[in-house]
Amino acid sequence: MGASATMLFKAHTRRVLARPKTVFPIVLFFLLLIYLVQKRDIYRAGTHAAVEVVEVDIGEQPVPGAQREEKLLRELRGKFEQESKALEKDPRAFAIFGNTLETLVEQDIRSRPQEDNLTPSNNGTEFTNEQPFVFNPYPKYNNAAWKARHAEYVPCRGPTGSLVEDIRVFKGRPRNFPDPGFGSYEDLGLDQNLCFERETRMGQYGVSPVMGEDGKPLEWDTIDWGTLQRECRELNEARFATSGPPNIYVTAADEKKVKTNNDDSQNFKRHMDHHVRRQAGSSGPSVTNTTSTVKEPRTALLLRSYTGKEYTDNDKQAIRSLITELNLRTGGEYEVFLFVHVRDDSDIWSSKEAYQQVVQTAAPREFWNITVLWNGKAVDRMYTKLPDKARRVHNGQFLPVQMFMQEHREFEFVWNWEMDSRVTGHHYDVLNKLSEFAKKQPRKGLWERNERFYVPGFYGDYDKKFRSAVERSTSGSTIWGAPEVSVVKPIGPNPPVPSPDQDKYEWGVGEDADLITLAPMFNPINSNWVMRNQVWGYRNQDFPWGKLPRRATIITQVRVSRRLLDIMHVEDLRGNHVASEMVTQTTALLHGLKAVFTPMPVFFDRPWDGAALARWFNGGPKGASGGFGSAMGWGQEERYQGSTWYYRALPPQRLYNNWMGYEDTAIGGATWEADHGRPCLPAMILHPIKEIKPTPPGWVTESKLPYK
Structure with a gap:
């Protein structure tokens, strides 16, 4: 309570205590004053306090008292x-373990x-009689x-100096x-009847000996993947916006805030500018674009690593x-x-030499020219x-990604x-199918579908039965555009x-997704997920x-x-932020952008039926994956231990x-493979x-849970 308010209260108290009939007004005045002071202090707490208030879904799934809640969670566990x-x-x-090329079936179903x-390979293998393709x-x-x-x-050349070759697979x-x-191979358009084996899949990247154009074994430390990527892009620069x-x-x-946030943030920008100029150098002829063609979108893949x-x-x-x-x-x-x-405290921004010195200690030599610090x-x-x-990486993992995008405007997307x-x-096959699936998704019911694991053994096909089931269970509560939140001005349509x-x-069909995830976008409120209340700003x-x-x-x-990263950048400049696992999803929701959980196939080591999976993973309100007892909640994560x-x-x-080719849990290794065949997945x-x-x-291999 402020000094002036305290003096006013004492003076008023002295006047009324002499009048015994005024006790009730005294109590009312005291309660009102406490309320006003508390409201002022809550508001003044500002943007630097994490939200600790749990929202209760009244009438549907109330949060019980602490002891009863813990008892119920123990019973669930x-x-x-x-x-x-x-x-x-x-x-x-x-049954997911120990499968080999010697047991292939359904080879011609696609x-x-x-x-x-698929094209038959001219070369067979020594480890199987199966035909590679x-x-x-x-x-x-073309x-x-x-x-x-x-x-x-x-087409572009690879590390051997020859044009890049495709990998081989087995039917x-x-x-x-x-x-x-x-998840579902069929709904994503992936061929589920292909099996990938290590040598035919990864041999050309070093799993098998690789020969250079001179016929000698390739020395990977002599390869410059940054130059290979740059030269390839330059040959094809007519296809892309620069x-x-x-x-x-x-x-x-x-903008004023950014300009005054100098020193290291501006040094980051200067090093990004240098990286862009280095990548933009010309090394050969390129094809001229024509007025009838369209520029293709480009995607940056940021492979997250750390010094040490x-x-x-x-x-x-x-990485290769x-x-x-x-790329190639x-x-x-x-x-x-x-x-x-x-x-560490390395002064990477003091000079190009200091920056490069850290690059050379932080990354293998072949990757120096693709490294960004x-x-x-x-x-x-x-x-x-x-x-x-x-701002720490645990909560702010996307902050440097946002900074990267502010300097690399040529990319429309970032993985x-x-x-x-x-x-x-195959990386391109998988990522392209995820992108295509997301692009064709309608916005109607999308946030509700995003909240749920797609369990084909329970729901049936994705586009009809799953969509209909979700629509029935969420009728009348569909998110339609950006929610009305007074502290956000949505940028979406x-x-x-x-x-x-x-x-x-x-609506939304044919629209590229602003966000693609590989697991559900669940509502963390009441879920007991440990990061659910990590919210800064977003209040008045x-x-x-x-x-x-x-x-x-x-x-x-x-x-x-790029659009989602741009508005994330702006929200953070204004002091609005949520934890790393929430920030892309929450920002997309608040701004009415298109976000899609793509149903990537996930397998389990036990034969759970569809009804059991739906019960254990979509057991929240109206069949959602969040809510009380969620598999994402602390103490419930054992449900994922057997998943991929x-x-x-x-x-x-x-x-x-x-x-x-390595032994693990009595499967694998040279002796095991001699008896059972080469593993494939x-x-x-x-x-x-x-x-x-x-x-x-x-x-x-073991994976221990922290709460056991």
């Missing part, structure tokens, strides 16, 4: 453990376009249809391999495959960057209205890519009709704490549009170890993958 333990005895349990991607999932470059809309595609799927518990529009959402006041990381051979092989399949083979449609967080100092100087906790994820299938009932699933006197609509996705491997996509999952490491995105290297005999 115990029931899941009981069901999971029982499924271990099922003969179908652990669509005609999928068959057109060259896999080409790329557009039909045919008549292509030339009608695009400038000419020019079929292992006999005992289960269907995905979540620059992009400015950030139109930055106001004059925002030790790169395994497999890490390097994975990303660059080759996404496409003529520059993608560009891969090693995006390195400088964790960032540090906390640059982020701090750019986003001064955010508190320290919000934020985790170093510890792996794609067993207004709905074409007042009500979603008037739309025939047309009329919009109190805890009321901000939020969405979150576990694992930050997402594709983000979650940061505490066990199967990814086991599967990948075996796939690379369908196209999957696995996470987490840590430190892939030869394992000792008897090795068993």
Whole structure:
């Protein structure tokens, strides 16, 4: 209470205490004064306090008292453990492990376009009698249809000096391999009857010996992947825009903040400018564009890393495959960057020499010229209205990505890519299918579909049965455009009709998604997810704490549009921020932008049926994945331990170890393969993958939960 208010209160008290009939007015006055002071203090807490208020969904799923809540969560955990333990005895349990080329079935079941991607290889293999096929999932470059809309595609050379070659695959799927518990190959347009084996999939990236043009083994340290990417893009520069529009959402006041946030943030900009100029240097002829063609969008893939990381051979092989399949083979449609967080106090901004010295210690030599450094100092100087906790990488993972986009305007999209994820299938095939699926999604019911795992064994097909089921369960509560939030001025388009009932699933079809995620965008309120209340800003006197609509996705491997990154940048300049796993999803929601959870296939090591998966993962209000008892909540994450996509999952490491020829949990390794055959896997995105290297005999991968 302020001094003047205190004196006023004491004087008034002295006057009325002599009058015994005024007790009731005294009490009223005292309560009113306390209320006004508390309201003032709450508002003055400003943007530097994290929201700690839980919103209760009254009438549908009230949050019980703390003790009762914990009791219910323990009971849920115990029931899941009981069901999971029982499924271990099922003969179908652990069928995702130990599958090889010797058990392939359904080799000729695929669509005609999928068959057109396959050409018999001229070379067989020593480890199987199965016929390998060259896999080409790329557009039909330079045919008549292509030339009608695009400038000419020019093929690029790879590290050996020859034109890039496509990988090889095998037709079929292992006999005992289960269907995905979540997601769908068919709905994404992926061929589920292809099997990828390590040598035919990754051999040209170093899994097998690679020979240069001189016939000698290739020395990878002599390769400059930055130059290869630049030269490839220059050959195809008629296809792409060399620059992009400015950030139109930055106001004059925002610009003033940026200009005054000098030193390290401006040094980051100067080094970005140098990187852009270095990439823009000419090294050869290019094809001239024509007036009838359109510029193709480009995507940057930021591979997240940090100083002090030790790169395994497999890490390097994975990076080479990303660059080759996404950049060199496409003529520059993608560009891969090693995006390195400088964790120590190195003064990387003092000079180009200091910057380059850190590059050379932080990255393998072959990747020096694709490496971009960032540090906390640059982020701090750019986003001064955010508190320290919000700017740290745990909560602010996308802040340097936003800064990257402000300087690299030539990219329309950015993939934020985790170093510890792996794609067993073909990178371009998988990412292109995710993008196409997202583009064709209508906005009607989209946020409601985004909130749920797609369980094909429970819902049926995606476009009809799943969509209808979600619409029935959420009737009358469909999000239609941006929600009305007084602290946000949405930048997205207004709905074409007042009500979603008037739309025939047309709005949004053909619109590129501003956000693509690989897991549901759940409502974290009441979910017991540990980061649910990490909110800064987004409030004023009329919009109190805890009321901000939020969405979150576990694992930050997402594709983000330039438009979404631009408005995220502006919100952070103004002091509005949420945790890393919420920021892309929540900003897209608040601004009415198109966000799509793509139903990537996810497998389980136990034979859960569709009804059980829906119950354990979509058990929230109206069948959503959030809410009380959510699988994302603290103490409930054991549900993911047997899956192929979650940061505490066990199967990814086991599967990948075996796939690379290493023993894990009594499967894999040279002796095992001699008896059973070479492991192969369908196209999957696995996470987490840590430190892939030869394992000792008897090795068993473990994944321990922190709450056990």
